[in-house]
Amino acid sequence: LEELSAKMGGLVTRQSLSKYENDKTNPSPYVLGKLAETLNVNTSYFITEPTIRIEYIAYRKSPSLLEKDNKTLISRINKALEDRVRVLDLTGQAKDTAIPIKQFSVAKIEDAENAAQKMREMWKLGNAPILNTTAMLEDNAICVMNIKASDAFDGMCAIVYDNQDQVKTAVLVTRTEIAGERQRLNLTHELGHLVLNIQKGVDEEKAAFRFGTAFLAPAEKLFQEVGEKRALIQLQELLLLKKQFGLSMQALIYRMHDLNIINEFYYKQWFTRINQCGWKKSEPEEWIFETSHWMKRNALRLIAEGMLSQLEAERMLDEKLELDIPASVVERRAFLKLPMEKRRQILAAQATNMVQFYEQNKEWQDVEGGDFIEY
Template sequence: MSTTFVPARLEMARAIRQMTATDLAAAAGTTAPWVSQAENMKKTPSPELIREFARVLNFPLDFFYRPVAAQPPLDAFHFRATSRLAKKDEATARSLSTLAMELSDWIEATYHAPTPAVPELQDLIDSDDTLSPEQAADALRGAWGLGVAPIKNLLQLLESKGAKIYSAGGPLQAIDAFSFRHGATPVIFLNVHKSAERLRFDLAHELGHLVMHGGSLHMERGKEKEQAANDFASSFLMPRADVLGSIRGNLMLEDILVLKRRWRVSAMALNLRAHRVGVISEWTYSTLAKQLSMAGFRRGEPGSDLLAESSSLLTQVVADLRGEGQGFIDIARALDVRARDVRDLMLGLVTFAIEGDAPQPSRSQASLRAI
């Protein structure tokens, strides 16, 4: 263990636990200005105070002495936020992202994970030309050899392209989804407390950000960029040719409820896509939207039996650990965090089991391939 206190770790731990400087100071027996000065490298806390910080924040002591190899740049995030988003939620998201990057690095060092292959638009078309979101979605489908068929499991498709998918459903629930690039690796966080259909749309939305907007943000943050990502997601999940070939005549509510299963999307999303590609009129779209809203489809997917997509990559990591008599605590020890912090990153993406106290043999170099 290093003997040098890392101020960024204190700020990171406080953000993950969603404690204010005042809250931490009161619980650790110091003052809020002192906490702020420690985080800004103006003062170095004593070993005794660092131990108090570790106790109050429930992090291993070594966490506060662990160097931070990399943090995502402030302008690299694509937040898909609710109106409740606050600065503290953004701080939590950035801190969780740093932890996710460290977990990703551990996975890369321990296993043979898929090579990142989610291109930015300029690399995808080998040009600086501007494409519409629908054109960008079609170009990516072409590059990945997907044709116009529905995508059965989007999460596992993205993992097969080297993306890392994590859960924001633990300490962070005010943000719908967000994404960024860790070097060449795309990282996507999902709020897993949603219907399976809406989780798929969130994934496609973040894929749109990663492809069209990259880490340098070619568009200003705001409604225009969010709408572009929505249009990309709709086009990527429901290609125009497939929609035109699958919908015959005018749509009724019963048709929407049947057809949404084909593309595994929400009823509202399918209604909007059908209108956008011109297979239903403005009047039909508005009528169906009202009917769907009255039936509860604006907030969820009543009666849906679609299962949420799981992470093949993380499931294989967990299975490998269990096979060796290990578990989340072993990853946590490698990252100097608690087992709950690792579990929170996988919440809703992996099926957990009760861990036993089996012997712990040496680590394997398992080859992981998302299917």
């Protein structure tokens, strides 16, 4: 926002731009025009109603989350989704969306296990551990958002529709500043909320959790690694399993209990040890937090193709971009994408301007010719 303010010649402050962005106040028509000119978009981009409808279908938060923080959070997510859909449309990826929303019926918790396996089959993932959950989800048309929020926020998922109620995309949201293994389970847990059609009488959170752990650690693969019955599991083995599946030690113990690999007594023993060692909130050998690159990668593509200005891309990404393509090249590509009639109008206007320039500035007539020099 600082840079945008500077490029507008200080017409509006960073604070004012922030208020416009968060719908706390509206710019004057003059400021709106300057803003559109600077970002290389039409003024209508700011004043037309969003062409998407967002339906939040799961929202995990603590009662301690303040209402004002909640509103700010929703506003940020809504704006990011509008940008995401615009990029989807510009790149032509929106038409490829095929997300199985509420497709798997769950009449009992165990059905969530089967749903996770079917989901893996649908996406052709096999039973191998998933190296990068974020990339896998984005490869399957699901938006992943990591936002800075308080501990009172855990995660949410939403469906994005166009104005004809067709699904454009879906989004899974988790917060930053958590361990990578927790982030991964948060995302697959939210995926469960998105694809499971949970019947009356079934605990929705337990079903989503079962789906999430089963998706990251399929039963067949886990049986292959640890066996079908265990009376003892060493810490080092558990840490190696954590490294392999990208699940926390706690989630793995829970998973093995769900599959009856370990009994209730040993399950409780392990959680007693976890509490005593202070590992409930911070475990040894944390996974690296996954970063989403989808938006940046596609924004750079659109800049290169002359379909998005650098400044607008920087606003969407909230970061400065260092480009090695001259702006003139991008502008030329954008010009060549225009209809022939529009290009002729622009060239005719430029020709008229140049005639006026040369008529008013006679210095060019004083330039003397000289010898050609070859380099």
